[in-house]
Amino acid sequence: MNSDIAAILVQRGEQLFRAEPKPTVFTGVSAADALLSDLAHYPHAFVLACVMDRQIKAERAWLIPYRVSEALGGFSFERLLRLSLDDIKTLLTVPEPLHRFPAEMSRNFDDAIGLIQTAYGGHAARIWSDTPSSAEVVLRFLRFRGVGPKIATMAANILAREFKIPLADYYSIDVSADVHVRRVFWRLGLTTETARPEEAVYTGRALHPAFPGLMDPPTWEVGRTWCRPQEPRCSECYMRPVCRTLNETATPFPGTTLRMQFAVAEP
Numbered sequence: 001m002n003s004d005i006a007a008i009l010v011q012r013g014e015q016l017f018r019a020e021p022k023p024t025v026f027t028g029v030s031a032a033d034a035l036l037s038d039l040a041h042y043p044h045a046f047v048l049a050c051v052m053d054r055q056i057k058a059e060r061a062w063l064i065p066y067r068v069s070e071a072l073g074g075f076s077f078e079r080l081l082r083l084s085l086d087d088i089k090t091l092l093t094v095p096e097p098l099h100r101f102p103a104e105m106s107r108n109f110d111d112a113i114g115l116i117q118t119a120y121g122g123h124a125a126r127i128w129s130d131t132p133s134s135a136e137v138v139l140r141f142l143r144f145r146g147v148g149p150k151i152a153t154m155a156a157n158i159l160a161r162e163f164k165i166p167l168a169d170y171y172s173i174d175v176s177a178d179v180h181v182r183r184v185f186w187r188l189g190l191t192t193e194t195a196r197p198e199e200a201v202y203t204g205r206a207l208h209p210a211f212p213g214l215m216d217p218p219t220w221e222v223g224r225t226w227c228r229p230q231e232p233r234c235s236e237c238y239m240r241p242v243c244r245t246l247n248e249t250a251t252p253f254p255g256t257t258l259r260m261q262f263a264v265a266e267p
């Protein structure tokens, strides 16, 4: 049964992966999202946003390159190279802190500029432009000060799945265990109701090791469109032939109140 579920998700995932990339919403501020998505001219903006993405809401962290560009009147790498650590501290602190930990993040920002210059000749796109393996991309992000496995994997995921950057393989591109993916995996019968996020990630790896993350967009689509926390629309959902909750539970959705603990946190 799990292989049937995986086959449908992979087939739909391949359709979505081949589709034209859609604009990615990182912050909800269109000019900031445009800067972060302009990998041809400002690949360092994407990298610096990843470096800033710690211990605050992602939307706020990903706004930082744009806020810095506003203060500087541009975001060319040459301009960034001329900044001292004190300049960066001021940019991240005045008139208001752009991050919860501006001093630490200033060091990370400064260090990232240095690494982009020394390791990639000032062209951050060289992190991914030589068709590296997915693990190599993760590794390259891990070398940035303050970046751990979660952010490094997220960066590789976005490059592969959102920007469709060609990679030599996709073994290290995982599903993102957000509330939709965890809920849908549980209802399909792939995980339990109380599965931790890592279980969702490893479920993806077990089902489609060559490219686990290929199943993320269709799973997210199912969760967002039909498999809502309350009153799921099973009759319209393309997973209904293989869904265990629907097919193997006597009363799949008694009432409309689901027990899943994180359903209450759904937007």
Ligand code: SF4
Residues within 6 Å of the ligand: 184, 187, 188, 222, 226, 227, 228, 232, 233, 234, 235, 237, 238, 239, 240, 243, 244, 245, 246
């Ligand atoms: S059939 Fe129903 S419970 Fe199963 S994944 Fe689709 S919407 Fe969710």
